Amino acid sequence: MGVAVAVVDAETPGNVGTIARAMKNFGFGSLQLVDPPDLDPDGEAYGFAGHAREDVLPNHDVLTFDELVSEFYTVGFTAMTGRDEGRHVRYPFKTPAELAEHLADVEGDIALVFGREGTGLSNEEFARIDEVCSIPASPDYPVLNLGQAATVALYELRGLTLDEMHHPDRHDRADERALEGLYDQFQSFLAAIDRPEEKRAKTERMLRRVLGRAHPTGREVTTLRGLFRRAEMQIDRARDEES
Incomplete structure (x- = not known):
């Protein structure tokens, strides 16, 4: 099983760089971009990418949305879900923590799909995606920006790519x-x-x-x-x- 991160129609290069950095943090290497902005090696995408500028970001693939949904088992991320079966395009949905266990059993390549900064993925795009995931947040302000949403989701799903978590501050209790x-x-x-x-x-x-x-x-x-x-x-x- 391979796990890719896909970004659809990102508006700003900086968010692509931020997502690449989060991918590097949590063990994801395959970045798939649909209609990406210009990623100038001297611009903000590479500036925001940290060490991901060395591998994750420059090795990205560009593909169409049709290719994305035909080549991968897709999981779309959203803040706006619709909470009952009457609004079925984005329902049912899982949280990232619930998704982690579920995806471990999926065969084939998986793409974690994030949408545009302002509007996210459209209902038409969600209708073609295999599964929906929503990050729990305060009902007073549930909307995360693109970079934040990807970072939270990739942290929760890091077990898909990292066999053993590295934590330099791990606590070793005295015997x-x-x-x-x-x-x-x-x-x-x-x-x-x-x-x-x-x-x-x-x-x-x-x-x-x-x-x-x-x-x-x-x-x-x-x-x-x-x-x-x-x-x-x-x-x-x-x-x-x-x-």
Whole structure:
């Protein structure tokens, strides 16, 4: 299965560049353009594309809408859906999250189709598209611009192209042995500060609950253990000096 992104009759080169950049972010490589604007290598499309200017944008294909619907299983994106079967051109529809699971079972090539900045895809075009997707938004202002809509949709559908999500800030929780070592250190600290024995168990449970919610990393646990240990050493030193 190949997944392409198609943009129909985009009015501004910058939006094409923005979509190409979002494609690069989320693992999509095939950009299909129907009636595109001029994409000057020195213009705003390439300026907005980021690193996608190196591959996604210059390798785009230009095709007709007839070719698009005949060569791909098409999913059209819209803000205006019609919410019942009486307005069936854009109904039924799925959200991007619902669509992700569904498209994983589709055989053949898929095109995620976005329309014009001002009017989107027409009803005539939707009538020829296989499926409709709508991005949930506030009813007070549900309309997203073209670049925003594509970025949100491609983020939700990234699982179609990325086997493993790369996230440099992924949280690695400390293992249980490290946490137990911290709790033992805290217990020793409570004794060093002469916390009343009848209150120690409750204080230890409190720390367990706090850290259970916080999911500290291994480095954070090591730092806390070092602080408690250093505090104990200073307490012992002060007592030795007093005696």
